Amino acid sequence: MKKVTYFPGCSAHGTSEEFDLTVKMVMKTLDVEMEEIPDWNCCGATSAHTMNESLAYALPLRNLVLAEKLSNDTMTIPCASCYQRLKATKVHMDEDPELAKKINTAVVGEGSYEGRVAVKSMLQYCYEDIGLEAIREKVTSPVSGMKLACYYGCLLTRPKAITRFDSPEYPMSMDKIVEALGAKAMPFDFKTECCGASFSISDTDVVLQLSGKILEMAKESGAHAIVVACPLCQSNLDMRQHDIEKKYKVKYDLPVFYLTQLMAMAFGFPKEKMMFGKHIIPVDSALAHIGEVIEEPKKPVKGKKAVQAESEVE
Amino acid sequence: MITLSYKGNNTFLEAVNKKSGSDVLECYQCGKCVSTCPVSNFMDFPPREIMQMIKLELKEEAQMANSTWFCLTCSACSGRCPREINIPAVMEAVRHLAIEENFHPDSKQVKNIRKFHEIFLAMIKRYGRNYELRMMAEFNIRTRNLFKDMHLAPTALLKGKIPLGVKSMKSAKAIKKMYEMAEKLEQLNK
Numbered sequence: 392m393k394k395v396t397y398f399p400g401c402s403a404h405g406t407s408e409e410f411d412l413t414v415k416m417v418m419k420t421l422d423v424e425m426e427e428i429p430d431w432n433c434c435g436a437t438s439a440h441t442m443n444e445s446l447a448y449a450l451p452l453r454n455l456v457l458a459e460k461l462s463n464d465t466m467t468i469p470c471a472s473c474y475q476r477l478k479a480t481k482v483h484m485d486e487d488p489e490l491a492k493k494i495n496t497a498v499v500g501e502g503s504y505e506g507r508v509a510v511k512s513m514l515q516y517c518y519e520d521i522g523l524e525a526i527r528e529k530v531t532s533p534v535s536g537m538k539l540a541c542y543y544g545c546l547l548t549r550p551k552a553i554t555r556f557d558s559p560e561y562p563m564s565m566d567k568i569v570e571a572l573g574a575k576a577m578p579f580d581f582k583t584e585c586c587g588a589s590f591s592i593s594d595t596d597v598v599l600q601l602s603g604k605i606l607e608m609a610k611e612s613g614a615h616a617i618v619v620a621c622p623l624c625q626s627n628l629d630m631r632q633h634d635i636e637k638k639y640k641v642k643y644d645l646p647v648f649y650l651t652q653l654m655a656m657a658f659g660f661p662k663e664k665m666m667f668g669k670h671i672i673p674v675d676s677a678l679a680h681i682g683e684v685i686e687e688p689k690k691p692v693k694g695k696k697a698v699q700a701e702s703e704v705e
Numbered sequence: 706m707i708t709l710s711y712k713g714n715n716t717f718l719e720a721v722n723k724k725s726g727s728d729v730l731e732c733y734q735c736g737k738c739v740s741t742c743p744v745s746n747f748m749d750f751p752p753r754e755i756m757q758m759i760k761l762e763l764k765e766e767a768q769m770a771n772s773t774w775f776c777l778t779c780s781a782c783s784g785r786c787p788r789e790i791n792i793p794a795v796m797e798a799v800r801h802l803a804i805e806e807n808f809h810p811d812s813k814q815v816k817n818i819r820k821f822h823e824i825f826l827a828m829i830k831r832y833g834r835n836y837e838l839r840m841m842a843e844f845n846i847r848t849r850n851l852f853k854d855m856h857l858a859p860t861a862l863l864k865g866k867i868p869l870g871v872k873s874m875k876s877a878k879a880i881k882k883m884y885e886m887a888e889k890l891e892q893l894n895k
Binding site: 401402404405406408430431432433435436437438439440441442443444445446449450453493494496497498499500501545546549550551559560583584585587588589590592593594595596597600601604626630668669670671 | 743744746747775777778779780781783784791793797800801804814817818820821822823825826829833834835836837838840841844853854857860861864865866867868874875876879880882883884886887888890891894
């Protein structure tokens with residue numbers, strides 16, 4: 392049995408309860424014991440680094456220091472925003488011990504930072520530490536027939552210097568996981584475009600434009616639904632979808648799943664356990680495709696000239 | 706570098722370079738950041754022009770633009786920058802200097818963005834964690850726009866999308882202390 396430290400993040404107790412719940416279900420099935428950081432605090436997200444640099448490092452640093460008190464060597468985080476803040480702090484502190492010492496003075500009474508614990512997003516942990524083979528082994532009711540657009544958002548793979556995981560332009564880790572669950576991952580060009588994040592509250596028009604384009608491209612890819620691994624992406628694409636449809640006079644009807652909801656379903660958990668009732672866009676239309684046979688488009692027959700050209704190259 | 710830069714006293718450029726850890730003089734104005742930026746159409750000046758302003762010591766213009774406030778730090782630009790400049794860090798440096806000097810745009814949009822961040826940070830200072838519903842309500846009250854997103858309320862609340870309560874933190878006091886210390890560190894950085 393593997394053990395890993397868990398940082399749920401604030402939205403796990405709020406808008407993304409279903410993410411937290413299904414992460415726990417999935418990890419248990421995959422024989423991973425998760426140990427939550429005792430009395431963790433908010434990472435400060437966008438606001439801290441927008442306004443105050445020292446605070447932007449201090450808030451995540453406290454969690455990193457607390458994580459070192461547990462015996463696990465890796466920490467996993469479901470929220471992409473929390474992951475980005477904790478990982479960026481870790482990378483900057485590891486590179487600049489002087490800065491680490493300075494920021495550590497603001498983390499009062501918790502001891503000093505050593506840099507012992509690796510920080511991984513939930514997606515990265517599933518892909519790297521658990522692996523596709525182990526995931527495939529646990530699939531008892533494949534979600535085959537569903538066509539999915541895997542949306543990573545901006546923070547899971549970018550910036551490369553911080554995340555050091557997958558491609559910042561066209562990542563494939565989530566695509567490979569959903570294919571291991573039996574679904575079909577569609578080619579989708581807006582995988583790492585930004586959804587507009589916290590502008591959902593401060594200037595909603597930004598989110599309507601940005602998330603609108605993502606929905607448009609997902610629809611165009613032929614997907615039945617979008618898969619995400621970030622609470623903010625989920626709430627912008629799901630909760631704002633009606634606003635987007637109204638503003639741009641379009642109709643998408645694209646459910647937005649958390650990756651772990653689909654994993655849990657494929658691992659045989661009943662659909663009633665997924666908290667699908669919380670989704671603003673009902674998920675049934677997408678789930679109805681489970682079991683369908685997807686016909687692969689036939690490869691175009693090569694013309695005489697193409698065959699001739701290929702043989703000349705050889 | 707290849708494009709024009711100011712040949713006098715480069716104090717602004719130097720301050721931005723120091724804070725961001727990037728050299729803005731490396732920018733050769735190709736504009737890839739603009740075509741990549743998802744919010745450039747919301748900005749007074751797109752990132753490329755902010756870069757040139759820094760090179761030309763146009764400090765007031767750069768700080769008074771709403772651009773740095775709209776930057777989402779999505780890092781799409783820096784990933785594609787052929788000069789490998791950390792553009793989000795540069796935008797952040799300009800914004801932090803503007804906050805330190807209390808010199809920034811006072812348009813309604815920027816005020817709202819600032820208010821959002823202030824409310825968020827005040828909430829973390831008090832509770833150690835974020836209460837999403839309270840956050841939204843307080844933003845509406847402080848921006849005098851009580852009915853913003855009210856159309857979402859019935860479904861969001863009934864479906865439990867946004868729960869009413871949150872498990873609070875035990876040592877919220879430690880976070881208050883952290884804020885005080887962080888403020889001191891910021892003063893030292895100036």
